[in-house]
Every structure is written in structure tokens, then in C-alpha cells.
Amino acid sequence: MQPTDQELIHAIRLGNEPAFEAVFRQHYAPLCQYARTFLHDWDDAEETVQAVFLAVWEKRDSLEITVSLKSYLFRSVHNRCLNRIRHLSVQSEHREQAAYEVEMYQSSAEAPMQTLIADELSDRLQVAIQRLPEQCRLIFSMSRFEEMKYQEIADQLGLSIKTVENQIGKALRILRTELADYLPTVLFFLFLN
Known part of the structure; x- marks a missing residue:
């Protein structure tokens, strides 16, 4: 029982x-x-x-x-x-709120630094472009800022395509040299995020 x-x-x-x-x-x-x-x-x-x-x-x-x-x-x-x-x-x-707060904090902490870096880079780039030789600066600006193709630049300036290519290459080498001390900082912040 x-x-x-x-x-x-x-x-x-x-x-x-x-x-x-x-x-x-x-x-x-x-x-x-x-x-x-x-x-x-x-x-x-x-x-x-x-x-x-x-x-x-x-x-x-x-x-x-x-x-x-x-x-x-x-x-x-x-x-x-x-x-x-x-x-x-x-x-x-709580987990969602904490994740949101961390994200907001990181965004607010990173935004001023990124803005500062972008502004400084822009200023340094403009100075470096102004230091380029006149023809080199003109061809580089037409290519990068006016988004013209090499053939269009050559036709407009009455130059050969090879000359345009050489001037662009020269501009990039000079700019790399001018901004060399600044690029590691930019890369650090780019790959940090």
C-alpha cells in the first residue's frame, strides 16, 4: 500500500x-x-x-x-x-542597455577624435597639394577633384597620356613623402575601429 x-x-x-x-x-x-x-x-x-x-x-x-x-x-x-x-x-x-550605452560612449568618444584627425589631415593635404609643382598640381587636381580621366586631361592640356601618368605618379610620391609622418596615426585610428 x-x-x-x-x-x-x-x-x-x-x-x-x-x-x-x-x-x-x-x-x-x-x-x-x-x-x-x-x-x-x-x-x-x-x-x-x-x-x-x-x-x-x-x-x-x-x-x-x-x-x-x-x-x-x-x-x-x-x-x-x-x-x-x-x-x-x-x-x-540590462545587457541590451549596457551594450547601447557602451556603443554610445564609444561613438561619442571617437567622433571628436575622428573629426579632429579628418580636419588635420584635410589641412595637411591642402598644404601638401599647394607645394606641388604647378603642372603637377593642375593635373593632380583635375584627376582627383574634377574626376577627369587621363585622356581627358591630356586632350584639354595638349599633353600626351604618358606625361599625365608621370605627373600623377610624381604628385602621389610627393604627397606620400609630405604626409609620411601623419599616415601612421591615420592608419592607427582607421584600424582601431
């Missing part, structure tokens, strides 16, 4: 481990299945059910169950699942 719920509860209250183990074995798997319908993760479901059984055992001295043992256990798992869902939701919101 199987013991009644009240007999099992009384035995658990007295610290009877075999009675507790019998309840655990009987209800563990169905409770895990039930918890899984809320949590959608088997590990979370098992952890929740184990927490319910641990709480029952730890509070066995003051255990007051007025409904069936099965109903009590299912209600306890239900409540713990809802608490877990709320906890995960709050955790997720």
Missing part, C-alpha cells in the same frame, strides 16, 4: 530521506517536462525543478501543503519558471 500525500509530507517534515527520494523520483521527470514548456531550455528546466526540490527539503520543518503534493510541486515549478522568465527578461534588457 502506497503512502498518502499527508503521510509523505509528514515523513519529509521529519527528515525521512527515502520518503523525499520517492517523491523526487516520482515527480522529477514530469516536472522537468512541465518546466520545459515555459523555459524552452532543458538545462534551465532541470535547474528550476531541482531548486524546487531543494527548497522543499531545506524548508521541510515548516512545510505546510494544503493541496495534493503533486499540485503543490507543479505550482512551485510554475512560479519558479515565471520568476526565471522575468529574471532572464530583466537580464536581457
Whole structure:
């Protein structure tokens, strides 16, 4: 003859481990299945059910169950699942908020530095372009700022395409030399992000 719920509860209250183990074995798997319908993760479901059984055992001295043992256990798992869902939701919101704040901080911290670098580079580039020989500067400006093709520049200035190519190459070499001390800083900030 199987013991009644009240007999099992009384035995658990007295610290009877075999009675507790019998309840655990009987209800563990169905409770895990039930918890899984809320949590959608088997590990979370098992952890929740184990927490319910641990709480029952730890509070066995003051255990007051007025409904069936099965109903009590299912209600306890239900409540713990809802608490877990709320906890995960709050955790997720905090993670999202923290990620947003970090992103905003990085953006606000980087924006002035990037603007400063861009402004300084633009100024230095303009100075370097002004130092180019006149024909070299003209051809370079037509190519880069007016977006003209080499053939168009050659036709407009009455030069050969080879001369245009040589002048562009010369301009790039001079600019690389003029901006050489500045390029490592630019590259650092470009690859930092």
C-alpha cells in the first residue's frame, strides 16, 4: 500500500530521506517536462525543478501543503519558471542597455577624435597639394577633384597620356613623402575601429 500525500509530507517534515527520494523520483521527470514548456531550455528546466526540490527539503520543518503534493510541486515549478522568465527578461534588457550605452560612449568618444584627425589631415593635404609643382598640381587636381580621366586631361592640356601618368605618379610620391609622418596615426585610428 502506497503512502498518502499527508503521510509523505509528514515523513519529509521529519527528515525521512527515502520518503523525499520517492517523491523526487516520482515527480522529477514530469516536472522537468512541465518546466520545459515555459523555459524552452532543458538545462534551465532541470535547474528550476531541482531548486524546487531543494527548497522543499531545506524548508521541510515548516512545510505546510494544503493541496495534493503533486499540485503543490507543479505550482512551485510554475512560479519558479515565471520568476526565471522575468529574471532572464530583466537580464536581457540590462545587457541590451549596457551594450547601447557602451556603443554610445564609444561613438561619442571617437567622433571628436575622428573629426579632429579628418580636419588635420584635410589641412595637411591642402598644404601638401599647394607645394606641388604647378603642372603637377593642375593635373593632380583635375584627376582627383574634377574626376577627369587621363585622356581627358591630356586632350584639354595638349599633353600626351604618358606625361599625365608621370605627373600623377610624381604628385602621389610627393604627397606620400609630405604626409609620411601623419599616415601612421591615420592608419592607427582607421584600424582601431
